Amino acid sequence: MVDSPALTRKFQKELNAGIASLVLLSVLDKTKKPMYGYQIAKLLEDYSGDASFMKQGALYPVLHSLENSALLESKVEPSVSGPPRRYYAITSEGRETLVVWQGVWKQMKSFVDKAIKGA
Amino acid sequence: MIKSIEEYLELLKTELQGSDAATVQDALSDAEDHLRAALVNLREKQPEVSEEAALDQIIEQYGSPSETASAYVEVERRTIPQLSRAHINNESVLSRFFGVYTDARAWGALLYMLIAFVTGVFYFSWAVTGLATSISFALFIFGLPFALLFFISVRGLALLEGRLVEGLLGVRMPRRPLFTQQNLKWLDRLKELAMDRHTWFSILYMFIQFVLGTIYFVLFVTVLSFSLSFIAIPFIQEILGYGAVMNNNIRYYFPTWSYPLLVFGGIFLWTAFMNLARGIGQLHGRMAKALLVTD
Numbered sequence: 001m002v003d004s005p006a007l008t009r010k011f012q013k014e015l016n017a018g019i020a021s022l023v024l025l026s027v028l029d030k031t032k033k034p035m036y037g038y039q040i041a042k043l044l045e046d047y048s049g050d051a052s053f054m055k056q057g058a059l060y061p062v063l064h065s066l067e068n069s070a071l072l073e074s075k076v077e078p079s080v081s082g083p084p085r086r087y088y089a090i091t092s093e094g095r096e097t098l099v100v101w102q103g104v105w106k107q108m109k110s111f112v113d114k115a116i117k118g119a
Numbered sequence: 120m121i122k123s124i125e126e127y128l129e130l131l132k133t134e135l136q137g138s139d140a141a142t143v144q145d146a147l148s149d150a151e152d153h154l155r156a157a158l159v160n161l162r163e164k165q166p167e168v169s170e171e172a173a174l175d176q177i178i179e180q181y182g183s184p185s186e187t188a189s190a191y192v193e194v195e196r197r198t199i200p201q202l203s204r205a206h207i208n209n210e211s212v213l214s215r216f217f218g219v220y221t222d223a224r225a226w227g228a229l230l231y232m233l234i235a236f237v238t239g240v241f242y243f244s245w246a247v248t249g250l251a252t253s254i255s256f257a258l259f260i261f262g263l264p265f266a267l268l269f270f271i272s273v274r275g276l277a278l279l280e281g282r283l284v285e286g287l288l289g290v291r292m293p294r295r296p297l298f299t300q301q302n303l304k305w306l307d308r309l310k311e312l313a314m315d316r317h318t319w320f321s322i323l324y325m326f327i328q329f330v331l332g333t334i335y336f337v338l339f340v341t342v343l344s345f346s347l348s349f350i351a352i353p354f355i356q357e358i359l360g361y362g363a364v365m366n367n368n369i370r371y372y373f374p375t376w377s378y379p380l381l382v383f384g385g386i387f388l389w390t391a392f393m394n395l396a397r398g399i400g401q402l403h404g405r406m407a408k409a410l411l412v413t414d
Contacts, residue, residue, distance in 0.1 A: 017193070037149065038156040045180070055182030058190035060149040064294060065194050076296075085152065086295070 016054045020062045022105055025071060025090060025098045034087035037063065063088055071097055121178055122171055124154045134188035139195065140412040141293040146191045148295035153181060219393040227287040228400025229393065232335035234283065239332025242276065242325035250322070267305060270312040277321040277411045290404030293412060317413045324410040331403070342392040349385030353378040
């Protein structure tokens, strides 16, 4: 028998691999202030509603990799309660890249939609 | 069921076994930050939920240790530090030798050798001052807090040095500070730092950097001035009309036929040094990783 929940999870994970970067860049582009990891996770939770598309823990490595490619920058600031927090902000390079990526996403979306509908 | 954040971090560490030490350190630090923030938040909103149940709910959203570990491994596989991208070498020995000029790692290593002189002197003075004052202040009541401040500064400098090493030498180093428990009393914190061999390895590195930084700098300046002098000899003799070597007030001239050899010798010497620098950079990176990154 086909283990469909496991296959679905795998499918979801593969989808997320690219989308997570787009989503994180978009979120940080929209907010005017830098945000820390937990804040971003909370915001995405609001967006996704009951359906959870990706585990919050999976966001962090993507944040690192975006920072490593200079699309994001981060700085550590002390917090009133608890340990210091790392705040992420989008760079101008990140904004330029985001515009391109949004274009790619639009094309991709219409392509997939057409494929599904078969029209 | 996972009962505490510490337990989660332990499991995550086990899951990440075999991964790059720097990745493990980043993953633990992210998870700790997130879980603590989430726990505080949830407990404020729903004080009636027990800590265990709250943590269970949070981990459900954050991902199990194995899920989190696989996310890091997956992304890490796709991101390689900028300068570590290996050159494909199927060229001749000669073009490989002179190809060093197009290798960003060689230039990075060269720059690092210069910077190491400055950082080395700074680290050394910092470590000596910190250790000496911590020990002598131990006679007084404020010796211990002073030692704590010094140890914390060592951790900070180790992270900073790691960023330099990754940026210039292309060796993957931690991007986040080392995970520390936040709820410790300062005396326990001091004990934890003093017992951690990572702290002492970092201090050792600070001393070694002083010696190496000086050697690198001397090498750099010596080879650069020799190379430049060789290349400059024909120009000095022909354009300025001076003999290139002066001894006992007598000027000696290099014969004209030796000019091409001198210029080539100068270029060769510098190119050889660039190749050497790249090698030194890789070795230094490996040492930095061994001493500054916990396993």
